[in-house]
Amino acid sequence: MKKTIKILTLFIFSLTIFNSCDTVDFGDINDNPNGPTAPITSQLLTSAQSSVPSLITDVTGICYVQHITEGQYPGPSRYQTTQFSYDSWYVGPIQNLNKIIEVNEDPEQAESVGAYGNNDNQIAVSKILRAYFLNYMTDRWGYLPWTEAFQGVQGTQPKFDSQEFLYNYIFDELNDALGRINSGAGPSGDVMFSGDMDKWATFANTLKLVLALRVSDVDADLAKTNFESAIASGKVISSNANNVVFTFGSDDNSDNPWEDRFESREDYIMSETLMEELRSELDPRIFKYSQPSRTGSTSSPAFPGDIDEKYVGGPNGKVNGNVPDYSFISGTVIDDQTYQIPMFTYAQVKFSLAEVSLRFPTWNFGSGTTASLFQEGIEASMEQWEVDTADITDYVASHTSSTITDIAYEKWVALFLNGPEAWAEWRRLDAPTLTPSIYATDQRIPVRHGYDTSIQDNNAENYATAVAEQGPDTNHTKLWWDIN
Structure with missing residues (x-):
């Protein structure tokens, strides 16, 4: 009994001390005098951009569209994985970009973080890159937590926003970002474009053009507005010289994943x-x-x-x-550590323009005819890969038909090794016709990715709502824009 009383007394004393800590002002005793007083946004940006390679060289989509397959260890080419986690995107690159935007919009911190580039330019770059990541994610899973995400322990069960909402959000973010770009200093830590805001404007407008066409079957007005806005900017990719590419470093930490x-x-x-x-x-x-x-x-x-x-x-x-x-x-x-992996290319833009000329001739798409834009797309792709001029001429001369099937086929060829774009465009255009692997258990090429099982376990109510609205949580439920 005495031993029990002693333990209880010790516990109550400890609890008293612990509770009293809430009323004591320790001042700056826990502050590191040598630590930074504000986030180093250049490091946050570099860290966020380090996630781009895993996106653009992901083999899953490349295997789905049958550009490549596998040797003795088939996986994606058999569609074996049916559920995928998106957690790393939320806690990694997107969280870093959120922080850059937050501190640059905060009047109390904007001046100090302005040392890493003009505040609006930092926000613009972060919003463009965040929109790019979000598009990649929603084109994999469809519905995603967003408006209620990033709430920490206060929001562990966020609702899922529809893909239609997310696409509208992406367009708003891109337009806001483009409106912020100015002649001030570009952001430090920018390993993609070295703070060149013209390149960021080209990236954003080209992304907007591509995504506008992606939603053209389900929301023609939204598509037309954003497509024409991108064209009117005069800052979409206009030659292979300004393709949007990711350049890798020459060391093992930053070199080409291929x-x-x-x-x-x-x-x-x-x-x-x-x-x-x-x-x-x-x-x-x-x-x-x-x-x-x-x-x-x-x-x-x-x-x-x-x-x-x-x-x-x-x-x-x-x-x-x-x-x-x-x-x-x-x-x-x-074989090249510093190879430049294309994210968006002149060829892709030309084929997009050819499609608009054919399907939406009343849109403002610039100059040219379907046939001429289609030819220019082929030439751009071949020139990008340094095909001999004579061979280009011969091929173009024997490929003069420019139906939507022809455009879809040539776009599929031109998007070689660009898994996210090739997979998305193949789903949207339903061409070319691909025969699923006969070695797969389920002989259907996936058109989305299923959610990780932890989502159903930990956020059951919101998961159920998303599934009820979007469709079964399988790899074969079509996304919002995929209606053909």
Whole structure:
């Protein structure tokens, strides 16, 4: 009994001390005199931008659209994963961008963080990049927590916003960001464009143009307004020289992920779908996108002199164990640590303009006809990959039809290795026709990603509402804009 009383007395005393701490003013005793007094926004921006490579080189979408497939360890090419977590985007890059915007909008902190670039330019860059990340996310999952997200322990069960809401939000954010860009200093820590605000304006307007066309089947007015606004800005990609690309560093911490993937492994090979399409069309890009196999050959070469004989694609989703029998991705991509991965290109813009000319001729899309814009798109893609002029001329001369099917096909070819854009555009246009892997358990190419199981467990009510409105939480429920 005495022992119990002593323990209780100790506990009550400790509790008294703990509670009294709430009334004591310790002043700045816990402040680090050598620490920063405001966030270092340049570091936050660099950290956020370090997530771009994982987005633009993600193999999942690239396997879905059958640009590449896998060797002896098939996964995405068999659509094996059905549920994916979005948590890392919320707690990582987007949270960093939120903080940059917050402190630059705070009158008490704006002056100090202005040392890292003009306040409005910092906000503009953060909003553009945040819109880019959010678009990537909603084009994977559809409905997402947003207006009630980022509330910490006060908001652990946020509602899901519809994709329609999120797209409207993205357009508003891009337009707000573009309105803020000025001649002041660009943000420090910008590893993408080194603080060049003209490049950020081009990125934002091109993103707006692409996304406007993406929603054109479900909200023509929203699409027209934003598409024409992007064109009127005069700051969309206008040549291969100003393609929006991500340039990698030469050290192992910042170099090209494709180069890292092939340093000691050979997991990815060219898909037979793309290779046979290029072969049948006598498309010279077959020699630019890939390299000859070491031991394999095709039984049906099509180019003069059988120069394509060693260019071989693998069956999608099959265990292609003997990878030397197949072609790898071009050494231009996988052997260069500092390779520039395209995010948006001149070719993509030209094909978008050709589509608008064909489907929405009353929109202001600039000059040109469907046929001329389509041809310019092909030329831009081939020039981007340094195809010989004579080969470009021959190919264009034999590909003069510019139907929506033709445009969709050429866009699919031109978006080689751009997984997010290629997957999104294939879903929107439903072309070209792709045969799902016969080696998959569920022989349907995914059109979205399912939510991680933790969402249903920890946010059941809001999860149920989202599923009821959007459709079953499977990889085969179409997104808001995917109505064809």
